[in-house]
Amino acid sequence: MNIDTGMVNAFQEGATDLDPETREMIERRKALLGPAYRLFYDKPLHLVRGEGAWLFDQEDNAYLDAYNNVTSIGHCHPKVVEAIATQAGILATNTRYIHGSILDYAERLLNTMPDEIGHMMFTCTGSDANDLAVRIAQAYTGGLGIVVTETAYHGITQSVSEFSPSLGANVDLGPHVRTVPAPDAYRQGEDMAANFAAAVEAAFADLKRHGIKPALFICDGIFASDGVFDGPRGFLKGAVDAAHAAGAVYIADEVQSGFGRTGDALWGFQRHDVVPDLVTMGKPMGNGYPVAGVAVRPELVEEFGRKARYFNTFGGNAVAIAAATAVLDVIEGEGLTENAREIGAYLQDGIRARAEAHPCIGDVRGAGLFLGVEIVSDRAAKTPDAAATSVIVNGLREERVLISACSKTHNVLKIRPPLVFTRENADQFLAAFDRVLARIK
Template structure:
């Protein structure tokens, strides 16, 4: 299946400048890259929740969790500037900054998670977690949800089905139906646990020992599945009984986004064996990590050296430390809770006015609006969803889609989003649906 909302060269008229850039991209970057939206965007500056194009037009960014504390946040920018002008080195030399950051990060997590190892991207973090899980359990089997996305390395792409059919899943991978309350009859927790237990049984049937169950704790690619809370415990118990580990992928749900908790897995009352981090960790400066129970990484650490030239470098650690400081000083977790609830109320008002909205759900500043052909069948309406996304882009608001039917609006703004921004978003969405 093709990428949703992708630009197709030749489909729309572009300015001479942008046409030339598209041609240059194709010439030097090759055919694998994609541009978002039917009419691509050419940005030259970012500030807070806003991105600015070449003509100075402002676009409300309601999609970008990379710049989670806002584009070009001055405290993060200054931390990077100061450190890059002082020292940029790696983990094979003693340096206090990496320890300052590690201690502050670990203090936000359950005490059982006592070590952190650094990488540069979420894909690398999940790749490292896979290696550790295999070393600790002696198994190779991996259990994921149907439409999961966990990264792009060879090992991780083999358990990222959202990459499409051209990227083959590993024979050691088993998929479980995501716990979607909107599309599940009966007990969501029981259904998900039963799916995990069936996957474990099938791995055993094929002579494969389970190594880990890994989920994005908000099931982002599966459609942002936020309710009910506490439905993960049975599935986590099941993987532990089978000798495997539970890995919480917090690349998208983490760093205060849900409002009530710092980490998405905390909404479920479970403590993972490993937590993987990425994207918003450095507000755009590449840094990621794996937070681990010490007993899980002990034998791996003694028997297999880990080194990554750029991971944990002083500049990235300075950026990441600044991000935690901003979240704390500016009360961004409380802002995510309060503005997120306000936004959700506004979205429910939109749903009341438009039959095409089948469901609205969210946690903090992470929300989903499910677009359906009709409420009785709940059939996904991918075409209308794409039109809504591109109409909103034309009106200056940026979002994207998720879910196996590509019919769920993925709303994930920076944590500095305000009520005024939420009002703008709701108004533009309302108009886009009315124009269907």
């Protein structure tokens, strides 16, 4: 594990068990791309092709992708490929000219949101979306103070990296940022929701005590990097109320939990009976085409919009909108939110059934096709076992099944298959999981 950079499942320099071609490509990468890039796995993968839930390496070995949250409707979905190819041949220009498709798409998206949310703005990445949302929130509140969970990831711009503690101890948090413990129902049980709300309240109070006016509370809809905390439903409400009471707005970061991923609705926050002030989205929005955005209550952006025009060269261009429209068509047309709920529950039940024979499985949780499996060395004490977690992640890679891990203690399996995952895919996953568990037992 690369603790210093906070990254779980990173390839380590100096690994010996690599074939010459892989070793050579890693060296070439280092020479050309420099030292900041990281690869997954003890033995990194060289992938050349993708189709549906499958990825293929240079020898055409098939890997079951149970991790990639971008190509959420399946790698190279033909409807998205066609939409991109067609529109790229017609027009790809920017929002300083009028174009119809961006309006139709914005309208469709806004129709999936609570009525209070009325405008849609477009960026290219989730990082940019959070960066813009924070600018708007700070302009609206006149404050700077930000409260996040302690292993949150919200993005990579300078502003957003300052409130993305999962980037590791070497990336400084801003002086205007406070962290709160993750809403860990596994360890806190019924006290969790009250604890979480109290922590958010205290964090804003501490900001004020230091002369920093509150601006925003931001969390993603499934606490993706904190360890996948999905429930109980509604637990988020107290924290959001605490933020509002402090004069802050609530940004729902749906970059990972959005677009049907959590199985109940298109957006993760909808499981919690809360209405966000801003909603950010990205990753799966274009199934690989860079497109992202911010949905916002009109009153928040009124003054900002008048005073500080927003323009993003590629954000909302006609090709991005074509890709995003095709993705939404497929999610709705093929019932993928429902599939995520159904197959997610099936997969979760399957993993839970393994817990009896395998005491390392401390907890199985999640919503839809976003699952977390807590790996522990002592089930009674709930002791995180990062080493066993790494063995499972890398063991599954040897079984040609791709997942990763998360949480502050690096011991939660992060399982995030495409929304097109079938029951057969789930069975394939579980069979590989059995083989790996048998080896580490």
